[in-house]
Amino acid sequence: MKMLPASGPVMGKDFFNREEEIKDLLRLLERENIVLISPRRYGKTSLMRELGRRLSERGQLCLFLDVMHIDAPEDFVIELATAAFDVTNVRKKFAKSLKGAFIRLSTLFDEIEATVAGTGIKVKFRKGLNDEIGKDNWTEKGKNIFDAIKSMSNEKPIYVVIDELSECINNMIKRKKNAKKFLQWFRSIRQQTIQDLRFVVGGSVSFDRVVRGIPGLPLINDFKRVCVECFSREDALKFIEKGFIEEEIEYREEIGVKIVECIGEPYVPFFTAIFLRMTLQEAGAHITKEIIEEAYNSKLLGAQGKGYFEHYKERLRIYYDEIMAKAAKWILKKACVDDRGIPKQLAFNLFREATGTVDEERFVDLLYDLENDFYIKFDGENIRFQSKVLRDWWRLYHV
Secondary structure (H helix, E strand, C coil): CCCCCCCCCCCHHHCCCCHHHHHHHHHHCCCCCEEEECCCCCCHHHHHHHHHHHHHHCCCCEEEEECCCCCCHHHHHHHHHHHHHCCHHHHHHHHHHHCCCCHHHHHHHHHHHHCCCCCCHHHHHHHHHHHHCCCCCHHHHHHHHHHHHHCCCCCCCEEEEEECHHHHHHHHHHCCCCHHHHHHHHHHHHHHCCCCEEEEEEECCCHHHHHHCCCCHHHCCCCEEEECCCECHHHHHHHHHHHHHHCCCCCCHHHHHHHHHHHCCCECHHHHHHHHHHHHHHHHHHCCHHHHHHHHHHHHCCHHHHHHHHHHHHHHHHHCCHHHHHHHHHHHHHHCCCCCCEEHHHHHHHHHHHHCCCCHHHHHHHHHHHHHCCCEEEECCEEEECCHHHHHHHHHHCC
């Protein structure tokens, strides 16, 4: 059996049915910097990588950085320089532009100019950056690196795609590593380079919640916000049918309908792909609606699928303070029991009991964060889970 792509970002022929979103992003990038907003598993990274691939196909230079584990501004600057250094066909041009600003790397730059990169050249380059860039000079060195990036191509703008930036900022805040200074510096870079550089940034947690306490909202308000949507029901069914065809298994419409009914709205691309793969591995060509139901309950919601959901519980511990995390867990525990959710007043009572406070502003902030982190949505005066499959998992393991 062929294996459906169900983990990690996808591009090219495996990139499914996001053409309108790609077109919209390309149109917006003609004049604006963009922040992509979505939770994990919604296909944000795949969209960003495919966008970069399309730009490269058009002859535009595009750098890609994943900064999820970066926790200091100087490390961000090093990661940026490394991403530029990875573009081998213009590496010499980049190195030549950096030569005057990085004296200790001059010998290495001479080596790069003299020949195509040797086997250990990237390791040497990164070590040299670590020696030259520190907490006292990262703003200056970062500016030098952006200036060098501008010189890498005559085709403007050059695109810089930065994944998981909100997590990076959150790491800086937790480590007390000049997060506000970094946001101020990065905003000034964007303002100074608007004709030459264009930025696409994304994150799996709410930017607003992360920067609210700095306060840093005015430092990111120049980005055009774009929400990454899930599959529509129609697209989810087309995706499932495509999977059957690729696995050379006969597709029947009632089988596709049963799969999307189990996943429920919103039709998250990752969970749709994972569940489809589990189902086909379980039943192969002998698939029935009963087998699909069993696979959903015993595989996706069972031990085999546990690792796909644990992040949603852990992020409350990682990104929320202890008291707010406790209140969030109490609210989610109640909200997952009933498909209709719970009244907002009941949620406030749970908040009050968990926190020992009647601070309505903090309660509203918590609900806003839970909504922006894609746990809940508002349905009139009720609060309910955004995702059926996440609600089913939460009800199974946290009630």
